[in-house]
Amino acid sequence: MSEPLIIRGGKIYSPEYVGKADILSFNKKVASIKRSIDENEVREVLGNPKVINAEGCLILPGIIDQHVHINGAGGEGGPLFRTAPIKSEDLLKTGITTVVGLLGTDGITRSLKDLLMKARQLSMEGITAYIYTGSYQIPSPTITGSVVSDIILINEVIGVKISLSDHRSSHPSKEELLRLASEARVGGILSGKAGVVHIHMGEESSGFTPILEITEETGIPITQFAPTHVNRSHSVLESSLEFGRRGGYLDVTTGVSKKSGFSKSVKPSEAVSFLIKSGIPVEKITMSSDGNGSMPEFDEGGNLLKVLVSPVDSMLS
Template sequence: MSILLIKNGNIYAPEHKGEKDILVINDKIVFIGQNILTSALNVIDKNIKIIDASKYIIIPGYIDQHVHINGAGGEGGPQYRTPPIQFSEFVKAGITSVVGLLGTDGFARSLKALLMKARALEQEGISTWIYTGAYEYPSPTITESILSDIMLIDKVIGVKIALSDHRASHPTLDEFIKVTSEARAGGILAGKAGVVHIHMGGEKQGLSYLFDIIKNTEIPIEQFAPTHLNKKDEELFRQVVEFGKIGGYIDLTAGASGEEKSSKSIKPGKAIKRLLKNGVSIEKITISTDGN
């Protein structure tokens, strides 16, 4: 048995709890309270590790739903391929839960390798999941279909696809509805979310497919998790505001600075302020890194 006592940390969980102690036994937080006595714990184990966190803020680990954990890149040639992310990089960033996915390259990059990387990171100490699919349509899968990937593979919680992007396969609306329906059915049968995680490009079509599906089918708006919604332009962001106002999830990309003269992206902080000002619920707004 290992016992860790973190003393006097300023805790957000995520609501503010004030200064409290955290008692960890093995790998579980078993108690949060004030003035936990080390003398009482010494009866259980004399080798208690104590950390003085009186000058620190303690928060839950971050959830990052869009990370190329096994590397990405390759646009421009093989020399631009990026390497897999190491466990230490997540820890330094405070990320403890991550969803891995493929990017533009769904051919040389493998979903099987992505799955094994996710399993490796889990064994090292963080929680991991993956999306099946990639930019293109038909979606690459590990088994015979999107539905069976979600049903049969524990770590697959949904599918990734790209829309409104010059690198995408430009699926028709009916083809995109088929992808969405498969993910939804797989999620229902497996007891998972069946997320449709959408890389949004900068073409004029924007979020039109999503609005069409929400209006003309019984697929709920919560099925969709479009991302990069602050990386493109004002025309897309106006659609994003409307999507959020009717209950859609909005995922912003942390690395969008909006500082380059040629950039049309919006800083995440500014994007959040605009969304809240326009009546979008904070519970519908997320940020991911698009790491590696």
């Protein structure tokens, strides 16, 4: 068992504002939140506590980041642009305690099995880690042979990743996307998981249309889909509004901004403000970092201009 820990005097959000209070943590769990915790009482029952003075600090729950390339990513521009696996301390320094790992453009030379083992490594180091099966490509790469069995049989797999409306995608037909969503839904139902279809959104004119048509024509709920990178450009952000107004979740990427070198992007905070002012409920807006990913920028002709690495600490920017 670990020693007791008292965190004194911080302003606590849980996630709503609680006020200024003390926190007692024991055996890696929050045991008590009180206006004032008596150090002597703790010592009598649990032993000598470690005390941290948090006066003037904000204390909030660990951040959930649903889009991190935990085992590295990249390759646009060649092998030189592949990024390395992430370290748990890079996540913890940013306050990220729960992470979902995934593959990106390269679902060919990168392995889902290796991604799974990286997630298990992070879990052993104190991070709650999950993964998506699949990648940009159709048919989706899997571990067990199918998306549905990956979700059912592998604890860490909570859904499937795909790319849509992007020149690097497989340009799946609506029928292929529907089939994938159906597999993810059944896998989620049978395993008690979300079975989410996590969608890398590109800038092609098809936009959100295939997803909207599927939700109109079938019984698959709009919340089965989780599109991300909606702030990659003003046009993508505007095209996401109908999806959000129908009750879908919209994910803003904190690692994408003009400050980071992405000339067409919308600043994450401005994107959130725009969505709220456009009638999207705040509880339907999420943010993720795309951390540790290779972030290429292309010109109008599809030529690679530059490649950046998205930092996970953008979640705090």
